[in-house]
Amino acid sequence: MRNVQVELAHAPYDIRIGRNLLDDVAAIVAQLPQKRVAIVSNETVAPLYLPQLQAALEAADVQVHTVVLPDGERFKNWETLNLIFDGLLTARCERKTTLIALGGGVIGDMTGFAAAVYQRGVPFIQIPTTLLAQVDSSVGGKTAINHPLGKNMIGAFYQPRLVLADLATLDTLPAREFSAGMAEVIKYGLIDDLAFFEWLEANIDAVMARDVDALEYLIERCCQNKARVVAADEHEHGQRALLNLGHTFGHAIEAGLGYGVWLHGEAVAAGMVLAALASHALGQISDDDLARIRALLEKAGLPVVSPALGEERYLELMSQDKKVDAGKIKFILLEKLGQSYIGELKTETIKQALAAGCAA
Amino acid sequence: MRNVQVELAHAPYDIRIGRNLLDDVAAIVAQLPQKRVAIVSNETVAPLYLPQLQAALEAADVQVHTVVLPDGERFKNWETLNLIFDGLLTARCERKTTLIALGGGVIGDMTGFAAAVYQRGVPFIQIPTTLLAQVDSSVGGKTAINHPLGKNMIGAFYQPRLVLADLATLDTLPAREFSAGMAEVIKYGLIDDLAFFEWLEANIDAVMARDVDALEYLIERCCQNKARVVAADEHEHGQRALLNLGHTFGHAIEAGLGYGVWLHGEAVAAGMVLAALASHALGQISDDDLARIRALLEKAGLPVVSPALGEERYLELMSQDKKVDAGKIKFILLEKLGQSYIGELKTETIKQALAAGCAA
Ligand SMILES: NC(=O)c1ccc[n+]([C@@H]2O[C@H](COP(=O)([O-])OP(=O)(O)OC[C@H]3O[C@@H](n4cnc5c(N)ncnc54)[C@H](O)[C@@H]3O)[C@@H](O)[C@H]2O)c1
Ligand SMILES: NC(=O)c1ccc[n+]([C@@H]2O[C@H](COP(=O)([O-])OP(=O)(O)OC[C@H]3O[C@@H](n4cnc5c(N)ncnc54)[C@H](O)[C@@H]3O)[C@@H](O)[C@H]2O)c1
Ligand SMILES: [Zn+2]
Ligand SMILES: [Zn+2]
Numbered sequence: 001m002r003n004v005q006v007e008l009a010h011a012p013y014d015i016r017i018g019r020n021l022l023d024d025v026a027a028i029v030a031q032l033p034q035k036r037v038a039i040v041s042n043e044t045v046a047p048l049y050l051p052q053l054q055a056a057l058e059a060a061d062v063q064v065h066t067v068v069l070p071d072g073e074r075f076k077n078w079e080t081l082n083l084i085f086d087g088l089l090t091a092r093c094e095r096k097t098t099l100i101a102l103g104g105g106v107i108g109d110m111t112g113f114a115a116a117v118y119q120r121g122v123p124f125i126q127i128p129t130t131l132l133a134q135v136d137s138s139v140g141g142k143t144a145i146n147h148p149l150g151k152n153m154i155g156a157f158y159q160p161r162l163v164l165a166d167l168a169t170l171d172t173l174p175a176r177e178f179s180a181g182m183a184e185v186i187k188y189g190l191i192d193d194l195a196f197f198e199w200l201e202a203n204i205d206a207v208m209a210r211d212v213d214a215l216e217y218l219i220e221r222c223c224q225n226k227a228r229v230v231a232a233d234e235h236e237h238g239q240r241a242l243l244n245l246g247h248t249f250g251h252a253i254e255a256g257l258g259y260g261v262w263l264h265g266e267a268v269a270a271g272m273v274l275a276a277l278a279s280h281a282l283g284q285i286s287d288d289d290l291a292r293i294r295a296l297l298e299k300a301g302l303p304v305v306s307p308a309l310g311e312e313r314y315l316e317l318m319s320q321d322k323k324v325d326a327g328k329i330k331f332i333l334l335e336k337l338g339q340s341y342i343g344e345l346k347t348e349t350i351k352q353a354l355a356a357g358c359a360a
Numbered sequence: 361m362r363n364v365q366v367e368l369a370h371a372p373y374d375i376r377i378g379r380n381l382l383d384d385v386a387a388i389v390a391q392l393p394q395k396r397v398a399i400v401s402n403e404t405v406a407p408l409y410l411p412q413l414q415a416a417l418e419a420a421d422v423q424v425h426t427v428v429l430p431d432g433e434r435f436k437n438w439e440t441l442n443l444i445f446d447g448l449l450t451a452r453c454e455r456k457t458t459l460i461a462l463g464g465g466v467i468g469d470m471t472g473f474a475a476a477v478y479q480r481g482v483p484f485i486q487i488p489t490t491l492l493a494q495v496d497s498s499v500g501g502k503t504a505i506n507h508p509l510g511k512n513m514i515g516a517f518y519q520p521r522l523v524l525a526d527l528a529t530l531d532t533l534p535a536r537e538f539s540a541g542m543a544e545v546i547k548y549g550l551i552d553d554l555a556f557f558e559w560l561e562a563n564i565d566a567v568m569a570r571d572v573d574a575l576e577y578l579i580e581r582c583c584q585n586k587a588r589v590v591a592a593d594e595h596e597h598g599q600r601a602l603l604n605l606g607h608t609f610g611h612a613i614e615a616g617l618g619y620g621v622w623l624h625g626e627a628v629a630a631g632m633v634l635a636a637l638a639s640h641a642l643g644q645i646s647d648d649d650l651a652r653i654r655a656l657l658e659k660a661g662l663p664v665v666s667p668a669l670g671e672e673r674y675l676e677l678m679s680q681d682k683k684v685d686a687g688k689i690k691f692i693l694l695e696k697l698g699q700s701y702i703g704e705l706k707t708e709t710i711k712q713a714l715a716a717g718c719a720a
Contacts, residue, residue, distance in 0.1 A: 156476065
């Protein structure tokens with residue numbers, strides 16, 4: 001078991017990382033203001049892990065309500081969120097009832113948002129079950145749902161009281177989902193952790209084989225990276241935006257293809273290549289760096305060529321991104337391999353990157 | 361012009377009170393991180409005051425978007441909230457675009473909630489145009505929408521950057537709405553301001569005639585009272601709950617009759633009489649006190665007899681209230697006239713109060 005602390009002044013919390021944490025619910029119980037929880041999961045994850053978690057909690061005298069949502073990014077919307085509220089209100093859950101998210105990033109983001117706004121805020125615990133959720137979405141307190149006009153447009157910054165990353169849950173994760181999580185993993189290396197990028201290059205085979213020790217180290221390292229950034233800039237006024245490397249392009253890909261066609265991580269992977277290409281056009285990234293980035297992403301089973309949406313469509317989609325300020329799109333760019341910064345791009349440079357990075 | 365400061369450590373803000381503040385937008389402009397706002401109003405208030413406010417802002421070089429919602433508590437729901445998001449997203453409003461609520465408590469609560477969750481939070485300004493909103497709902501940062509299973513069940517604590525209470529807007533307020541606001545005004549006297557309760561008894565005719573000086577004093581006094589309580593307990597962990605005097609009963613009345621049949625303030629007035637009757641049953645409030653409370657409410661044009669929903673229905677509705685903790689309903693009770701506390705009531709005592717306070 002490894003432990004990473006997120007050092008938020010108003011509410012520090014622990015991320016516990018290890019195998020079979022679901023059976024040992026003492027850490028959860030220690031966080032409950034009332035021995036009552038509502039576990040939110042989905043139709044895929046609930047049959048796999050909900051009975052085990054529920055039994056362990058009930059054995060510890062905790063009253064457990066459950067809400068099982070349909071599975072998929074396309075359900076990350078208000079209608080599905082309302083199913084959580086319906087469940088909580090029907091069970092008469094109170095302000096001290098803790099919401100527990102058991103699932104991937106979709107369940108985590110939705111349950112976190114529900115916790116932020118149900119009765120103006122109730123306690124919240126994350127049990128992420130995808131690689132992406134364990135290394136990224138469950139840490140840092142960003143919660144959201146999608147709006148037909150934009151992804152993650154409605155949400156809140158709302159911190160969990162505890163994150164439990166149980167590696168055993170990854171055993172059942174489909175390969176494509178595992179790869180999608182690797183996009184965010186590789187992102188940490190590119191942003192500001194060259195040593196980790198190099199560790200990944202050296203250990204990518206063990207990681208993709210889901211070697212337990214490699215995974216435990218990888219998740220801890222990612223959580224440490226994210227925790228540090230979040231502690232320094234909880235509400236994304238500054239440096240936290242670096243975590244969005246590849247995301248401005250990536251969100252355009254997701255929206256342009258229609259949500260769910262590409263996975264979030266796949267879009268981020270191709271988006272990081274576009275960001276690297278833009279940085280290359282600015283003379284900051286060498287041909288060799290580009291090759292290393294593409295090679296690592298490909299070994300992780302990720303796309304490195306973006307879909308041909310047309311440059312006008314890309315520009316239009318990106319201008320709707322949340323990272324827009326006074327009409328100017330902010331991009332996360334690479335100063336060099338393993339070092340990133342927040343910058344702007346001339347339309348010319350964006351078009352150059354798109355021309356080099358999109359399918360013909 | 362009077363000014364009341366809400367002393368929140370993380371984000372103190374001013375409540376400006378006076379006539380014709382809408383014409384003088386310097387105070388608003390000083391709070392804008394970007395010269396761009398979206399004003400949210402409704403079909404009743406917009407024709408009266410939106411052109412004036414919009415023109416004044418545009419004269420100060422501020423880009424103004426507007427969203428006009430249907431009017432009514434029954435529209436205080438997710439579907440209507442989405443109209444705000446649609447407007448913001450269509451206009452491509454960004455994280456620094458300020459939302460301005462121009463209207464009563466419904467517009468204020470909904471716009472505040474929209475500001476809390478649009479892109480995880482954008483700046484927010486309140487321009488309350490009902491008495492209730494000026495003395496109560498616009499101050500303190502509670503925002504919410506209703507859920508079919510409960511009022512104000514989905515929301516956030518989210519503070520405005522500025523509150524502008526323009527007395528001139530009250531000129532057009534219907535008498536019934538004015539009276540509804542008086543319920544919350546009288547509430548401040550009952551909770552912990554006996555001197556104000558007595559001032560109201562002495563000046564109720566001038567107040568009901570909307571005498572300008574009387575109103576300005578009254579609004580300032582209420583805002584001072586609320587600001588003090590909110591500063592001491594922003595998230596309602598303790599003393600802030602005193603502001604809910606009459607509200608547990610009141611919410612049951614609103615829900616039991618169907619939202620909108622009685623106005624919120626009317627339900628609170630009758631609810632305060634029920635709370636006083638329960639306190640009377642506990643031997644804390646005299647017959648004379650009861651008579652004074654009823655007399656003042658009646659002079660303010662408010663109901664003092666609660667509807668006959670049946671005691672079982674009252675108990676059921678109250679058990680769904682947000683002020684429930686571990687199954688126990690919290691009530692705000694009167695220790696004596698002008699002094700309140702948070703307590704619990706035996707079912708027996710609740711039934712006694714209902715028997716004495718409800719229509720036959
Ligand atoms: N809040 C943040 O900071 C943040 C960061 C990154 C991404 N996100 C969000 O996260 C979401 C993507 O998360 P995701 O990639 O986890 O997607 P997901 O939640 O949709 O999970 C992917 C799929 O794997 C299934 N699954 C989950 N755990 C499983 C398990 N242990 N075994 C078998 N199947 C399992 C899910 O049911 C789903 O079908 C997006 O909505 C994105 O916006 C949020
Ligand atoms: N956030 C809080 O702390 C808090 C506190 C108390 C009440 N509330 C909420 O406030 C709401 C009630 O607020 P309200 O009483 O202001 O109701 P409201 O917003 O519905 O306004 C009452 C009516 O007056 C109209 N109106 C508003 N201003 C007018 C003007 N200047 N001239 C003419 N007509 C005008 C409105 O269009 C509406 O028809 C409820 O939803 C309640 O839950 C919130
Ligand atoms: Zn991501
Ligand atoms: Zn009220």
